[in-house]
Amino acid sequence: MGRGEGAASGAETTVRVRYKDTDAMGICYYGNYLTYFEVGRVEYLRQKGLPMSWVDQRLHLPVVEASVKYHRPARLDDLLVVRAWIGAKRRASFEFRYEIRHAETQALVASGHTLHACQEVMTGKMVGIPEWLDERLTEDTAAPAG
Amino acid sequence: MGRGEGAASGAETTVRVRYKDTDAMGICYYGNYLTYFEVGRVEYLRQKGLPMSWVDQRLHLPVVEASVKYHRPARLDDLLVVRAWIGAKRRASFEFRYEIRHAETQALVASGHTLHACQEVMTGKMVGIPEWLDERLTEDTAAPAG
Amino acid sequence: MGRGEGAASGAETTVRVRYKDTDAMGICYYGNYLTYFEVGRVEYLRQKGLPMSWVDQRLHLPVVEASVKYHRPARLDDLLVVRAWIGAKRRASFEFRYEIRHAETQALVASGHTLHACQEVMTGKMVGIPEWLDERLTEDTAAPAG
Amino acid sequence: MGRGEGAASGAETTVRVRYKDTDAMGICYYGNYLTYFEVGRVEYLRQKGLPMSWVDQRLHLPVVEASVKYHRPARLDDLLVVRAWIGAKRRASFEFRYEIRHAETQALVASGHTLHACQEVMTGKMVGIPEWLDERLTEDTAAPAG
Numbered sequence: 001m002g003r004g005e006g007a008a009s010g011a012e013t014t015v016r017v018r019y020k021d022t023d024a025m026g027i028c029y030y031g032n033y034l035t036y037f038e039v040g041r042v043e044y045l046r047q048k049g050l051p052m053s054w055v056d057q058r059l060h061l062p063v064v065e066a067s068v069k070y071h072r073p074a075r076l077d078d079l080l081v082v083r084a085w086i087g088a089k090r091r092a093s094f095e096f097r098y099e100i101r102h103a104e105t106q107a108l109v110a111s112g113h114t115l116h117a118c119q120e121v122m123t124g125k126m127v128g129i130p131e132w133l134d135e136r137l138t139e140d141t142a143a144p145a146g
Numbered sequence: 147m148g149r150g151e152g153a154a155s156g157a158e159t160t161v162r163v164r165y166k167d168t169d170a171m172g173i174c175y176y177g178n179y180l181t182y183f184e185v186g187r188v189e190y191l192r193q194k195g196l197p198m199s200w201v202d203q204r205l206h207l208p209v210v211e212a213s214v215k216y217h218r219p220a221r222l223d224d225l226l227v228v229r230a231w232i233g234a235k236r237r238a239s240f241e242f243r244y245e246i247r248h249a250e251t252q253a254l255v256a257s258g259h260t261l262h263a264c265q266e267v268m269t270g271k272m273v274g275i276p277e278w279l280d281e282r283l284t285e286d287t288a289a290p291a292g
Numbered sequence: 293m294g295r296g297e298g299a300a301s302g303a304e305t306t307v308r309v310r311y312k313d314t315d316a317m318g319i320c321y322y323g324n325y326l327t328y329f330e331v332g333r334v335e336y337l338r339q340k341g342l343p344m345s346w347v348d349q350r351l352h353l354p355v356v357e358a359s360v361k362y363h364r365p366a367r368l369d370d371l372l373v374v375r376a377w378i379g380a381k382r383r384a385s386f387e388f389r390y391e392i393r394h395a396e397t398q399a400l401v402a403s404g405h406t407l408h409a410c411q412e413v414m415t416g417k418m419v420g421i422p423e424w425l426d427e428r429l430t431e432d433t434a435a436p437a438g
Numbered sequence: 439m440g441r442g443e444g445a446a447s448g449a450e451t452t453v454r455v456r457y458k459d460t461d462a463m464g465i466c467y468y469g470n471y472l473t474y475f476e477v478g479r480v481e482y483l484r485q486k487g488l489p490m491s492w493v494d495q496r497l498h499l500p501v502v503e504a505s506v507k508y509h510r511p512a513r514l515d516d517l518l519v520v521r522a523w524i525g526a527k528r529r530a531s532f533e534f535r536y537e538i539r540h541a542e543t544q545a546l547v548a549s550g551h552t553l554h555a556c557q558e559v560m561t562g563k564m565v566g567i568p569e570w571l572d573e574r575l576t577e578d579t580a581a582p583a584g
Contacts, residue, residue: 018334019344020327020469022462024202024514029458030209030260031180035312038177042310042369052311053369056170063176067213076462077334077345114176164480165490166321166473170314170368177312181458188456188515198457199515222316223480223491316494322501322552323476326469348462355468359505406468 010085011044014103017078027073033100033110034066040084041096041114048136059130061116064093068112079103086137092128093117094137156231157190160249163224173219179246179256180212186230187242187260194282205276207262210239214258225249232283238274239263240283302377303336306395309370319365325392325402326358332376333388333406340428351422352411356385360404371395378429384420385409386429448523449482452541455516465511471538471548472504478522479534479552486574497568499554502531506550517541524575530566531555532575 015036023029042052055061074080081103087095093115100110118127129137161182169175188198201207220226227249233241239261246256264273275283307328315321334344347353366372373395379387385407392402410419421429453474461467480490493499512518519541525533531553538548556565567575 016331018327019330019461019463020467023457024460024462024464025206025208025457026462027208030212031177031184031458034177034180035310038311039308051369053367056368060171062171062173062219063216065213065215066176067211069211070209073208075345076348077343162477164473165315165317165476166323168316169311170316170318171311172316175312181456184457185454197515199513202514221491222494223489317498317500319500322504323469323472326472330469352463354463354465354511355508357505357507358468359503361503362501365500 010083011040011047012081012083013039013043015039015080015082017074017076017080019076022076027075028078030068030070033068033070033112034114036080036082036100036110037066037068037084037096037098037112037114040082040098040100043082044084044086044096045136050133050136055133056121058121059133060119060121062119064115064117066112066114068110070110071108074100074102074109080109081106087113089129089134089137092126094129156229157186157193158227158229159185159189161185161226161228163220163222163226165222168222173221174224176214176216179214179216179258180260182226182228182246182256183212183214183230183242183244183258183260186228186244186246189228190230190232190242191282196279196282201279202267204267205279206265206267208265210261210263212258212260214256216256217254220246220248220255226255227252233259235275235280235283238272240275302375303332303339304373304375305331305335307331307372307374309366309368309372311368314368319367320370322360322362325360325362325404326406328372328374328392328402329358329360329376329388329390329404329406332374332390332392335374336376336378336388337428342425342428347425348413350413351425352413353408354411356407356409358404358406360402362402363400366392366394366401372401373398379405381421381426381429384418386421448521449478449485450519450521451477451481453477453518453520455512455514455518457514460514465513466516468506468508471506471508471550472552474518474520474538474548475504475506475522475534475536475550475552478520478536478538481520482522482524482534483574488571488574493571494559496559497571498557498559500557502553502555504550504552506548508548509546512538512540512547518547519544525551527567527572527575530564532567 017028021028021032081101083099084096087097095115097113101108118129120127163174167174167178227247229245230242233243241259241261243259264275266273309320313320313324373393375391376388379389387405387407389405410421412419455466459466459470519539521537522534525535533553535551539546556567558565
């Protein structure tokens with residue numbers, strides 16, 4: 001139903017729109033979707049056995065670029081489903097893709113992507129995707145959903 | 147040098163990176179650049195004689211899409227220059243473009259764009275760019291900077 | 293076990309510390325606890341049959357004062373339990389009280405309160421606590437927990 | 439004039455209310471005042487010769503408790519003056535006090551305090567106020583303003 005056959009391979013989690021997240025237009029502020037994307041990819045990694053608190057001691061995944069398309073507004077107290085999956089993958093960077101929908105109606109609220117590099121926490125050096133991460137991301141690359 | 151001849155036609159303002167804006171990686175959180183972009187475009191409109199508190203009573207400018215490229219990190223207490231100018235303009239939507247640089251070194255931190263629609267506050271209807279806004283945006287479209 | 297016999301009468305919900313919520317000290321930024329308090333009281337009202345999206349159309353509950361005590365830090369990806377219950381109640385204002393604990397260890401992270409007034413959305417007038425709200429808050433006042 | 443004779447001894451800076459800072463009630467979200475307090479105390483330290491980027495390498499100043507009184511709302515694009523000064527000082531902790539006013543009318547928007555401990559960055563140990571900080575804070579303690 002519009003989500004593609006690969007939908008099952010990503011990770012899903014929910015966020016609820018807080019007063020803090022709304023703005024004077026009465027809708028969720030546009031910058032918060034990048035936070036919701038973060039919630040989605042952290043959940044993705046957790047479901048692959050990589051809790052963020054563990055990853056964060058070893059590897060930083062700085063965002064190199066990000067984009068969002070805003071399909072319809074979300075409002076105070078709306079429950080949203082955030083789906084995250086892996087898009088393109090290169091030697092030293094990889095892409096998360098996202099879809100955010102209203103939990104009740106499944107109407108599309110926002111979609112987008114983030115491109116990540118890999119930086120060793122100890123040395124600060126940019127590195128290729130380490131194997132322990134790469135093999136978790138691989139399981140998912142067949143998902144052309146969305 | 148890299149900012150193009152149109153640089154003078156945009157608006158510039160500064161933001162300082164707050165503790166609130168940093169994250170556990172020790173750098174400015176990636177989502178905050180969309181807030182800095184907001185600061186830039188609000189300043190742009192103010193310099194054109196359109197304070198946001200005035201605009202907000204008449205017209206909402208919901209964001210339809212946004213993108214950011216992250217060139218280098220910004221850190222706690224860094225002073226950043228946000229430059230905003232008008233990119234493409236259509237009948238019912240228009241684009242802001244942005245560049246964020248370290249104030250001291252002028253090194254590029256982030257760049258990106260937002261695409262805006264126009265929505266009447268009274269009726270909630272999507273409308274074409276009203277003339278009072280269009281003529282302010284027009285003054286600037288010659289700026290191919292960045 | 294340190295939570296008082298009234299613990300059961302409040303509402304509990306969980307929040308997870310996001311990258312967005314951490315700061316360059318590596319811990320959850322102090323201002324975010326007021327957001328977590330919001331999550332707690334919205335959940336409290338939901339459990340009493342008052343979804344915030346419904347309340348927000350009728351009544352605003354502006355915060356008159358707030359306080360937080362920070363007992364120990366929360367870190368990236370920590371799962372926290374937010375408990376909210378009603379404290380003092382007067383004719384036209386009432387108090388929420390909060391406790392935030394680590395979900396796993398139950399160690400106390402933060403506690404505090406917010407004092408709320410009542411403002412009719414239609415008229416903007418400050419009013420007494422309306423009966424539909426008052427009767428929901430009453431059920432809980434016996435809870436001297438924390 | 440309600441600000442006390444010591445008003446001059448604190449530090450003043452301004453913040454402007456961003457869309458990001460407003461909420462669906464159309465006013466500045468209550469948690470953001472703790473961020474504005476941060477802006478005030480960072481400016482205080484800067485004016486004493488202690489840029490936060492320098493302090494942050496040596497000493498963390500975790501917040502032990504915080505309180506806010508909300509006197510009147512601030513709205514989109516309001517320019518606010520944040521004044522910060524030192525309140526009580528003990529061997530190992532000290533208090534900032536704050537007042538936030540509308541820049542134009544000087545009407546009081548919010549007031550409050552934060553209590554800070556001192557933690558060495560290198561060792562993570564809680565320590566007494568180091569002399570280099572203490573002597574800067576001392577200059578100000580005569581200020582009984584607010």
